[in-house]
Amino acid sequence: MEHDKILDAVKQALEKSPQRKFSESIDLAINLKNLDMNQPQNRMDEEIILPNGPGKTIKIAVFAKGETAQRAKGAGADYVFDPDEISVLGEDKSRAKSLADEVNFFIAEAALMPAIGKTLGQVLGPRGKMPIPLTPDKDVVQLINRSRNAIKVRSKDKMTFHIPVGRKDMDPVKISENIEAIVNRIEHxxxxGLYNVRSVYVKTTMGPSVKVI
Structure with a gap:
């Protein structure tokens, strides 16, 4: 995919977008073709790292104890839950649902994953927000920093789905680099590859769509 073609589409989308008093989101509309989306293997359900981040605050919650919990707090995690709080959240469905909607990414020590699955799986699973397992070979600080530049892409069973790629006040070059990363991921x-992509459009929240592919 030519970088200049993507950049040109981004610039057009920004130019055609009406002026608003808030920073609009920049979104991609992906339209697939020649795929049976009833087959789970054809559905997109992935985490993609954007080279320039999504341009907005990403909220992160960590389930951990001891030194790992302290390091997570030091790295700026929005919530750090002790293992004992898992059952408390499980009993308070309203709070669990509110948390699941608010938080973008959950991280949990691997040993806690079975308890989280049993207690909070019904809330987190359908939202595609089951925690990223923190295995002994991973560093919680690196996972937190990585998640701040990540987006979750889920097509479910739809041939068309939308992906946030930045904000209107971001540099157009950085937005185009984010789009390129997503298109490359879908291609692979x-x-x-791209023969399974019917079209890709970019637009601001309130603006018209501009064709990328």
């Missing part, structure tokens, strides 16, 4: 996700 499917056996036929």
């Amino acid at each position: 996700r499917y056996e036929r």
